[in-house]
Amino acid sequence: MSERVMQLDGDAVASAFKAVGFKRAIAEQLEEVADLYRADQIPWVIGYSGGKDSTATLQLVWLALRALPPEERAKPVYVISTDTLVENPVVAGWVAGSLDRIGVSAREQDLPITSHRLTPRVDNSFWVNLIGRGYPAPRPPGFRWCTERLKIEPSNRFIHNVVQQNGEAIVVLGMRKAESQARARVMDRLEGKRVREKLSPNKKMPSAYVYTPIEHWTDRDVWMFLMQVANPWGFDNKALLTMYQGATADGECPLVVDDSTPSCGDSRFGCWVCTIVDKDRSMQAMISNDQEKEWMQPLLDLRNEIEARGQEGRRDDRHLRDFRRMGGNLSLDNHGRLIHGPYTQSAREHWLTRLLEVQQRIRAVGPEVVRDIELITLDELHEIRRHWVREKHEFEDRLPAIYEAVLGEPFPGEAIDAHLPVRGDELALLSDLCGEDTLHYATVRELIDVARQHHGMARRAGLPRALERALERGFYDGAEDALERAKRLKFSRDRKEPAQLTFAEPLEPDGVEDAP
Known part of the structure; x- marks a missing residue:
């Protein structure tokens, strides 16, 4: 596939592979990951959602560790995935299967990688807050009580425990500057505060550092890597691509089309009850694109009912x-x-x-x-x-x-x-x-x-x-x-x-x- 340029809010974002080519760029990235892993005894925690960016990040780390001699891959790597308990059921099933496979394959390949499914505390769950306490459904711009309770707190709790046991932790995330201008500004600001090369500070945990190996990759870079390099824990990256296609209104991805085609990166997998967005386009697309997923329609109907829009289309509960x-x-x-x-x-x-x-x-x-x-x-x-x-x-x-x-x-x-x-x-x-x-x-x-x-x-x-x-x-x-x-x-x-x-x-x- 030829190199392409992604347009982001009017600015041209070049492929991270353009300067030296795909194979050499991946080889250099794997070397960077391996060097950083061997530099100390600080354990790694990889955030894994099952989406394309976190899959590419985990795949890079996995390949880099597998290439090391057994005696050099001693420190633990924890793969954590937060299940909010209200995830899109299709995605939740995919992630659960992938986490199981990650654990089995890591043991088979003698890698220090373990997988962990995290959930919010019962008293912090979505339904306990909405139905039990009566919290109104989240909505933009600022009434967003769910993210901290369902996603951030379980992850931070795990990372905090790792820090308590080891003194420090390195959190590996699939964040990319090309995702949005807001994300790029945040990453640039944290990059300027780095105390070690490639490691940004974690603003909530002083003893945890953040490593973002694919920070300069575009959507197309991610898909190119996933399609051309086999998944090392035995999951099918093409099935992941199919899931993204199913969650995009027109069913297209940038691998085989020109720059005018909407990116699969526009597919947003998240909570099926999410009322922060105006419409759950990914679930709607799944239902529209696949007759076998029509069973999800009651979920979408309930989500829309909770959103409580009046006759004029405005939210009013x-x-x-x-x-x-x-x-x-x-x-x-x-x-x-x-x-x-x-x-x-x-x-x-x-x-x-x-x-x-x-x-x-x-x-x-x-x-x-x-x-x-x-x-x-x-x-x-x-x-x-x-x-x-x-x-x-x-x-x-x-x-x-x-x-x-x-x-x-x-x-x-x-x-x-x-x-x-x-x-x-x-x-x-x-x-x-x-x-x-x-x-x-x-x-x-x-x-x-x-x-x-x-x-x-x-x-x-x-x-x-x-x-x-x-x-x-x-x-x-x-x-x-x-x-x-x-x-x-x-x-x-x-x-x-x-x-x-x-x-x-x-x-x-x-x-x-x-x-x-």
Whole structure:
């Protein structure tokens, strides 16, 4: 394949192989990797997503180590892959198979490489946050609570453990300057702070360094390398190319077409629930390009439902969210509207029902490989149940009933009726008395639970304040009453006058619309 130039935002980015040719460039890159590996005893941690860039990076390291004498390849290389538990199922299956193969082949080839699948802590998972705590779905530009919890924290936890055991670590990543101008600026800035050749500082971990062996490669360089050099752990790089083609709207890749053809690098594999992007083009393309992947349509439908776009196409989920912030405070946006907080109880119960329905649908109509698909784990369900009952005082304990109604089998969790402050029939009576006044029903329910939590304590000094906080959160007549009170309080504060309110309810400063 002839060398090409990729256009990036108007700037020409030349192939990294152009100056000396493909074979020599790869040989020099392998020598660089080997020299850096032998330079010290600091263990390596390779970030592997199963995509083209991380595959090319791991392939370079693998080939470089395999060429070394056995006595020179002693220090460990950890290949880590973070499964957010909401990954595109096709990609997740690919990565899981590849990780298994990496471990087996490394042992067979006597290489110091081990593979590790990382997952977020249960209390940090996507569904525990969205359905359990009620965090609204992430959205641009700044409401992005998911990345840190699902991807960054599990990786950093692993790297931190390596640093604790060894003093330092070298993190090997498949980042490339040609990915975007923003990425190039970040890499250039870190490059200027290098304390060792080829090793950039890790801004979050002072004892970890970052090595990016393909930083100057273009998309075409990556694909050329993957197509012309066999995968050393026995996975098929052509199958990877096919997966990228399937996730591109026109099914094309730059290997056999001219520069005007969209690059496979435009295919973005990620979480199937991602609402940061306007549309999940990769999953939509997979469904459109391959009839055998039509079983993924329910996933796309649920993702779009969570995104909550109105008739005009704008995102609007205010009707699904509490008019108070997570802690019960009120906050006004720049337009004088209440900034809504977490999802309401009914919305969270709806999301759980829909998620289990989609899981059942895929198990029924999907291919054999997804007949046992688990979109939400039992551990997550137990944690969601704990949040509902213990943290949100929703001791109707609706989760087991939802589970049984959708899946047709009892929820495999212990009964907690004996630990609830009131019986189910008493709670039903309270609901009947409150009628459609769900706000005051929830307030009384919380007051009962607060009293139960302090029952039996030797010292109950915190009970009066806990009861007062519950009343402060729920004494409003409704959202309109809360809005009027918030406006009056803000007006008084702006004029530095005392406000005449029933409660000294807290009013947070103006904030972003989507903060929980």
